[in-house]
Every structure is written in C-alpha cells, then in structure tokens.
Amino acid sequence: MIQTPLVNDASLTVKDGYAILRFERDDLRNALTGTTLIDDLCSTLDWANANKAISCLIITGAGKAFSSGGNVKDMRDKQGMFGGTPAEISESYRNGIQRISRAMHSAEIVTIAAVNGAAVGAGFDLCSMSDLRIGCEHTRFGETFINLGIIPGDGGAWFLQRLVGYQRAAELTFSGRIIDSAEALSMGLLLECVAAEDLMATAERYAASYASKPPQALRLSKRLMKAAQRQELGDFLDVCADVQAQCHHTADHQRALDAFLNKTIAKFEGN
CATH class of the missing domain: 3.90.226.10 (2-enoyl-CoA Hydratase; Chain A, domain 1)
Known part of the structure; x- marks a missing residue:
C-alpha cells in the first residue's frame, strides 16, 4: 500500500x-x-x-x-x-x-x-x-x-x-x-x-x-504516444515491437482475450 x-x-x-x-x-x-x-x-x-x-x-x-x-x-x-x-x-x-x-x-x-x-x-x-x-x-x-x-x-x-x-x-x-x-x-x-x-x-x-482498462497497457500506451512526438518512424516502430512483445506475455493480455472470446468482463490486475 x-x-x-x-x-x-x-x-x-x-x-x-x-x-x-x-x-x-x-x-x-x-x-x-x-x-x-x-x-x-x-x-x-x-x-x-x-x-x-x-x-x-x-x-x-x-x-x-x-x-x-x-x-x-x-x-x-x-x-x-x-x-x-x-x-x-x-x-x-x-x-x-x-x-x-x-x-x-x-x-x-x-x-x-x-x-x-x-x-x-x-x-x-x-x-x-x-x-x-x-x-x-x-x-x-x-x-x-x-x-x-x-x-x-x-x-x-x-x-x-x-x-x-x-x-x-x-x-x-x-x-x-x-x-x-x-x-x-x-x-x-x-x-x-x-x-x-x-x-x-x-x-x-x-x-x-x-x-477499467489493463493498467500496464494504458501506461505503456501513454508512454509510446509521448515518445512518438520526438522519434523518427523507424526508431518508433522498433520500440513498439519490443513493447508489444512484452504486452503479449502479460497476464492481463490473457485476461482480456478470455473476456473478449467468452463475452465477459475482465478484472485486470496490472500484471
């Protein structure tokens, strides 16, 4: 706490x-x-x-x-x-x-x-x-x-x-x-x-x-939007690829997929 x-x-x-x-x-x-x-x-x-x-x-x-x-x-x-x-x-x-x-x-x-x-x-x-x-x-x-x-x-x-x-x-x-x-x-x-x-x-x-959104993905999305203001497209795309790979390995990503496919509401935990 x-x-x-x-x-x-x-x-x-x-x-x-x-x-x-x-x-x-x-x-x-x-x-x-x-x-x-x-x-x-x-x-x-x-x-x-x-x-x-x-x-x-x-x-x-x-x-x-x-x-x-x-x-x-x-x-x-x-x-x-x-x-x-x-x-x-x-x-x-x-x-x-x-x-x-x-x-x-x-x-x-x-x-x-x-x-x-x-x-x-x-x-x-x-x-x-x-x-x-x-x-x-x-x-x-x-x-x-x-x-x-x-x-x-x-x-x-x-x-x-x-x-x-x-x-x-x-x-x-x-x-x-x-x-x-x-x-x-x-x-x-x-x-x-x-x-x-x-x-x-x-x-x-x-x-x-x-x-209500996945907390980690929300913060990463904002961080990337800020980075996009100062990076060239090629450099930015490299960063996006690395960050996206990390997101695919989070438990919240799996929770979101399960909720989408099962038509339920996900409870995200930030991991």
Missing part, C-alpha cells in the same frame, strides 16, 4: 482506479504561486506514478477559478519566487513553477483537467499539459503573460503549439486575450464542453473508463 500524499492547499480523493485533485485556494483564485499547490500537484503525480492501482488523475479547482496561475500581487511586490536578482528569479522558476511542467510531461497516468472556471497564465498552461480537457460554460482560457510584460516561464509555449498548432498558439500568446469555452472547443483545446453541473461527472466517466 502506497501512502496517499499529504496535500495542504488542495484535497485529494481516491476512487476505484483514479483520483481527483481539487485546488482549494478559491481566496487566491487557486494561484499556483504563493500557495503550496505546486508541491501538492507534484507530490500527487509522483504518488500516482508509483501507485499501480491508479490509472488516471483528474485536476480541478474549487470555487470560481480553475487557476489564475502566478500570483500577480506577489509579482508587483517582488515577493516569493518573483523577488531577488535575475539569477535568483531564474533559479526560482526552475525549482518552482517549472516542476509542474516536468511532472506533468513525465506523468505515466492519464491526466484530465476538469476546467471549472478561468484558467489563465500558468493555469492555462497546466490545462495544456493535461492529456484531456473537459470544460463548461464557465471555462475561460488565456495565455495572458504578454499583458504583464513577461513570457510563459513555465514552458507553456512548448505545450500550447503542440496542442493547437503554431499559428493558433502564436495568436493566443501574442494577443494575451481571453477565450470562452465555445472558442476553446472549436480550436480543439476542449474535448467536451458540458453544463457546469455535469462537469465532474463527465470527467469521472472518462477516468472510470480508463481505469
């Missing part, structure tokens, strides 16, 4: 095969800086990666906002990670907000952003780092760094253009404008847009579906 991580500014709910991490700092619009939310998210991802009983993590916010990203008042007052010399601020970014980028990119489990409200700046980038995004009528996105005279220091430009293409990512980055859920859906930022009261049920429906 892997102990559930301690979170301070969030709540973590564990269900059958998936978990829900909810940001609980509505007083600060769930800002990622000036709170413990960076630690809460990264420790939860580390726990989920190590816990083979977890296949999916839903990330959402309590209150009106998903996340406002960096704390603007701290920027103004040069407090926390925004204080010090340029070298010190650079180090603060590497050891602070950029931990989320690395942790999300290396997550072995499926990540779903249930975007309950505004997601701007680093909050928007966190959504872009997720595998899936489910929104509602309250969802708003904005790559708003330019409006404050800064750039996406969390690496958001790397994620966003891979999600919507260079041209759309460039327009959002250069304008800093806020888009609503309808536009986000039309450009592929959202997989679905549902009524606010249905948001979590929809996200959990996806999570439960993925949690």
Whole structure:
C-alpha cells in the first residue's frame, strides 16, 4: 500500500482506479504561486506514478477559478519566487513553477483537467499539459503573460503549439486575450464542453473508463504516444515491437482475450 500524499492547499480523493485533485485556494483564485499547490500537484503525480492501482488523475479547482496561475500581487511586490536578482528569479522558476511542467510531461497516468472556471497564465498552461480537457460554460482560457510584460516561464509555449498548432498558439500568446469555452472547443483545446453541473461527472466517466482498462497497457500506451512526438518512424516502430512483445506475455493480455472470446468482463490486475 502506497501512502496517499499529504496535500495542504488542495484535497485529494481516491476512487476505484483514479483520483481527483481539487485546488482549494478559491481566496487566491487557486494561484499556483504563493500557495503550496505546486508541491501538492507534484507530490500527487509522483504518488500516482508509483501507485499501480491508479490509472488516471483528474485536476480541478474549487470555487470560481480553475487557476489564475502566478500570483500577480506577489509579482508587483517582488515577493516569493518573483523577488531577488535575475539569477535568483531564474533559479526560482526552475525549482518552482517549472516542476509542474516536468511532472506533468513525465506523468505515466492519464491526466484530465476538469476546467471549472478561468484558467489563465500558468493555469492555462497546466490545462495544456493535461492529456484531456473537459470544460463548461464557465471555462475561460488565456495565455495572458504578454499583458504583464513577461513570457510563459513555465514552458507553456512548448505545450500550447503542440496542442493547437503554431499559428493558433502564436495568436493566443501574442494577443494575451481571453477565450470562452465555445472558442476553446472549436480550436480543439476542449474535448467536451458540458453544463457546469455535469462537469465532474463527465470527467469521472472518462477516468472510470480508463481505469477499467489493463493498467500496464494504458501506461505503456501513454508512454509510446509521448515518445512518438520526438522519434523518427523507424526508431518508433522498433520500440513498439519490443513493447508489444512484452504486452503479449502479460497476464492481463490473457485476461482480456478470455473476456473478449467468452463475452465477459475482465478484472485486470496490472500484471
């Protein structure tokens, strides 16, 4: 049994095969800086990666906002990670907000952003780092760094253009404008847009579906999709052949075959 991580500014709910991490700092619009939310998210991802009983993590916010990203008042007052010399601020970014980028990119489990409200700046980038995004009528996105005279220091430009293409990512980055859920859906930022009261049920429906699949094959599938983004086809096919050979020797593969042929429901064990 892997102990559930301690979170301070969030709540973590564990269900059958998936978990829900909810940001609980509505007083600060769930800002990622000036709170413990960076630690809460990264420790939860580390726990989920190590816990083979977890296949999916839903990330959402309590209150009106998903996340406002960096704390603007701290920027103004040069407090926390925004204080010090340029070298010190650079180090603060590497050891602070950029931990989320690395942790999300290396997550072995499926990540779903249930975007309950505004997601701007680093909050928007966190959504872009997720595998899936489910929104509602309250969802708003904005790559708003330019409006404050800064750039996406969390690496958001790397994620966003891979999600919507260079041209759309460039327009959002250069304008800093806020888009609503309808536009986000039309450009592929959202997989679905549902009524606010249905948001979590929809996200959990996806999570439960993925949690019902063979856990090892699910994680390997995600790992291969990430690898495909950076490998040539020939190299990638070699990796696929080796991974597939391993899958054919798992007990879950046999369970899946038996269930398919016997028209039953398989109970997978991750081996």
